[in-house]
């Protein structure tokens with residue numbers, strides 16, 4: 001079966017956040033949703049709900065928990081009981097709840113910036129201390145960057161600012177740097193968390209958007225001890241491009257931890273939408289997996305096109321080679337240092353190039369001078385976006 005990712009589906013004039021935020025002449029390449037239709041079996045599952053016509057309150061069913069658990073086993077050989085799967089209204093809600101049940105005001109939550117900006121706000125929501133273990137970029141050559149965890153920085157961040165660290169909020173694969181962490185890296189992180197009795201909350205929302213030969217390893221699969229100390233967050237939302245349905249899952253094999261998490265979900269009345277359950281049931285059952293294979297090939301080709309373009313057409317700009325996600329992280333620091341670009345590259349590209357990226361500074365320490373580009377879009381729009389960036393940098 002072939003799948004069409006090339007046709008441009010007009011989204012302007014819809015309620016799309018991505019397409020409404022900027023004026024009509026701006027090409028949006030910012031917020032993390034893709035410009036593709038969700039796979040047909042998922043749309044059909046949603047259509048069946050609509051045809052029924054009564055969209056009342058829904059319980060996440062045992063079948064839904066079971067299908068999520070079964071996918072963990074088929075993808076990773078990870079055996080979890082269906083009751084370990086807790087339905088949540090999105091992953092941002094999920095990691096805020098994880099922090100609220102495990103970290104007391106004045107205690108520490110550790111994050112690895114530059115990182116998806118809601119990670120940087122959890123401490124403010126709950127009166128916690130944010131501990132930053134910044135991950136430094138390494139220039140592989142004049143065009144390419146790779147982010148590698150510096151464990152001495154991580155160790156210094158633990159108990160920094162006079163606060164006991166109670167939770168490590170891991171982003172794997174990592175937004176915006178595109179890293180899918182290796183087993184060695186995950187083992188080194190997990191060993192530290194076990195030693196220091198730090199809960200791991202692992203946001204794995206991008207785990208099925210793997211590029212090239214990349215493999216994903218859920219950190220909870222490293223050992224029973226790590227599993228018992230980990231809340232893993234997954235969703236069909238990014239993978240199958242249904243993020244507006246706000247449905248995700250917290251996988252919590254440890255029964256005591258799960259009880260506290262569920263109590264909080266119920267206390268806050270965090271219900272999940274009927275349509276989200278229907279889409280997730282279809283997605284986790286594997287109904288969209290042919291589409292997903294084709295999508296990964298398409299995104300991998302888009303990534304490679306982007307890397308070639310940066311190398312040949314954007315002198316002075318470096319880029320990560322994402323292992324997962326459809327997000328590229330562009331480094332404009334050399335151009336800024338040479339006085340050829342102002343401090344905020346995304347703002348400059350918006351004004352001069354009429355193309356909207358996310359400003360790197362919004363991803364916290366280590367983000368200034370960067371911009372994040374979403375390449376989950378038909379190739380023709382990616383080409384247009386990159387051409388606009390080139391024109392803007394050439395001052396035309």
Ligand SMILES: Cc1ncc(COP(=O)(O)O)c(C=O)c1O
Nearest residue numbers: 032090091092093116175203205
């Ligand atoms: C790492 C990460 N976590 C969570 C989210 C959003 O999750 P949700 O919309 O389910 O709250 C995103 C969206 O870009 C993300 O990149």
